[in-house]
Amino acid sequence: MSRSDDDRGCGMDNRLRVVAAMLGSAQGCAALAAGDSGTVIRLARRALEWNQQELAARSGYSQPTISRVERGRTRATRDIAILVDLAQTLRLPVSAVGLAGVAVGKPRTIDNMYRRDLLGGAAALTAAALLPQAVVTPSGRIGEADVAQCWVSLRRLYELDDHEGGGEVYQLAEGMAVRLQDALRRASYSPAVGRQLEAVTATAMEHAGWTAYDAGLDEKARRWWLETCHFDELAGVRDARVTALASMSLEAGRSPARGRETVALTEATRTAASAQAAPTLLSLISAREAVGHAHAGDRAAAGAAIAEARRQLDHGWRGDEIFWLAYWGPADLSWHETRVALALGDRRLAEKAARAAVADADTERYPRNHALYTAGLGSVLAQVGRLDEAIAVTGDALRHVVAVGGSRRGFSDLRHTIDRLGHQHYAPAQQFAVAARRLLPTVA
Numbered sequence: 001m002s003r004s005d006d007d008r009g010c011g012m013d014n015r016l017r018v019v020a021a022m023l024g025s026a027q028g029c030a031a032l033a034a035g036d037s038g039t040v041i042r043l044a045r046r047a048l049e050w051n052q053q054e055l056a057a058r059s060g061y062s063q064p065t066i067s068r069v070e071r072g073r074t075r076a077t078r079d080i081a082i083l084v085d086l087a088q089t090l091r092l093p094v095s096a097v098g099l100a101g102v103a104v105g106k107p108r109t110i111d112n113m114y115r116r117d118l119l120g121g122a123a124a125l126t127a128a129a130l131l132p133q134a135v136v137t138p139s140g141r142i143g144e145a146d147v148a149q150c151w152v153s154l155r156r157l158y159e160l161d162d163h164e165g166g167g168e169v170y171q172l173a174e175g176m177a178v179r180l181q182d183a184l185r186r187a188s189y190s191p192a193v194g195r196q197l198e199a200v201t202a203t204a205m206e207h208a209g210w211t212a213y214d215a216g217l218d219e220k221a222r223r224w225w226l227e228t229c230h231f232d233e234l235a236g237v238r239d240a241r242v243t244a245l246a247s248m249s250l251e252a253g254r255s256p257a258r259g260r261e262t263v264a265l266t267e268a269t270r271t272a273a274s275a276q277a278a279p280t281l282l283s284l285i286s287a288r289e290a291v292g293h294a295h296a297g298d299r300a301a302a303g304a305a306i307a308e309a310r311r312q313l314d315h316g317w318r319g320d321e322i323f324w325l326a327y328w329g330p331a332d333l334s335w336h337e338t339r340v341a342l343a344l345g346d347r348r349l350a351e352k353a354a355r356a357a358v359a360d361a362d363t364e365r366y367p368r369n370h371a372l373y374t375a376g377l378g379s380v381l382a383q384v385g386r387l388d389e390a391i392a393v394t395g396d397a398l399r400h401v402v403a404v405g406g407s408r409r410g411f412s413d414l415r416h417t418i419d420r421l422g423h424q425h426y427a428p429a430q431q432f433a434v435a436a437r438r439l440l441p442t443v444a
Contacts, residue, residue, distance in 0.1 A: 015048060015091045022047035025133070032153070037083060037097040038072035044090040059089040131176060135183045142189040147196040150180065154204055158324060161207075162366050165407030166214025173211040177204040177224070202231050202240030210247050216408030221251065238272060239322050245269040246284065253291040256343065262292030279315035280325045286312060287336035294343035302340050309333055327369065331360035335373050338380065347384050354380045368407050371400035375410065379417040387424055391432045394421060398436060415440060
């Protein structure tokens with residue numbers, strides 16, 4: 001039998017270091033990139049020098065259950081409760097076993113901080129865990145397979161961001177971008193691999209900006225986006241520049257005072273994209289342009305831009321879009337139309353569009369967007385006087401926003417909705433706002 005933590009005089013901090021080292025190994029990186037939770041659990045168990053019986057005793061499950069989970073041959077690997085318990089026992093972040101938005105150690109509740117502490121604390125230890133060893137320690141030669149694994153890992157980071165929010169994964173995103181930048185400077189690779197490495201590095205840099213923005217770190221977000229644009233000038237990574245400019249237009253569009261700036265950024269995004277840009281991208285650009293025009297008070301231009309966004313979206317998915325555009329669809333366009341209608345004072349249209357955004361949102365793939373749109377619908381309903389429904393919808397939004405605990409945009413939007421309800425001359429709305437405000441500070 002292997003020695004326990006107590007036998008080795010090994011505390012929690014050392015267990016975290018041991019597990020983090022395993023995640024950063026070649027085997028750990030491969031398992032993480034493949035989303036193989038059974039292998040991740042087995043590697044973590046072995047790193048701690050536990051056998052299956054010891055893990056079973058520590059986690060409260062039987063040895064056959066541990067065996068089935070590690071082999072991935074039964075539905076046990078799809079049992080969230082088992083995976084969460086094993087991750088907690090092994091000091092793994094739940095994201096390492098393929099889970100996101102799952103509370104650890106107890107049911108998901110408003111005041112549950114443990115999940116966020118575990119994931120956030122592990123982020124610094126595992127920032128390099130998703131990257132291949134040749135990139136993490138760039139003393140050798142990077143090949144095409146290494147770059148391919150970087151792309152797989154970056155896509156998984158996008159998925160985690162969609163489910164947890166930028167606040168939970170910003171450290172991971174920034175760590176990935178910095179290590180890729182370092183690999184570009186220090187590693188050796190062929191010219192062809194170098195171009196591929198530049199592309200994935202630029203995309204990681206932009207995503208560091210995006211997660212910073214969603215985490216409420218606006219200055220860091222702008223710095224990363226501007227750095228991405230500068231990198232494009234040196235390396236010619238157009239897609240990353242397009243993405244950075246599109247993100248900057250979204251950030252500017254949140255402020256009614258920055259309407260003209262929003263329009264200018266969408267024009268720059270369109271210019272940076274090729275003349276043959278995919279309709280999905282053109283739809284997104286036009287929708288964000290419409291928000292800028294609406295904030296600037298140009299009703300005709302805003303209406304024309306929304307119409308163009310719908311026309312482009314109707315062309316459908318072409319197949320050569322930038323991969324992050326997969327989220328853009330009718331729900332997201334409807335939410336932009338909601339924002340345009342509110343900026344122009346058309347509450348009837350805003351209500352119709354907000355209901356469509358919530359109804360069409362993909363709650364499983366993009367829970368953050370669904371949470372944002374639900375909070376927005378609650379605000380619109382409060383503005384049009386449907387207060388009882390606004391209370392119910394905002395209560396639902398509260399649960400969704402808490403589940404995506406890392407999105408500070410979500411908390412910000414929800415606070416605005418709750419404050420709006422609190423200012424109503426309607427006792428149930430005021431009472432709801434008082435109760436909701438007590439809950440928000442415990443998770444923000």
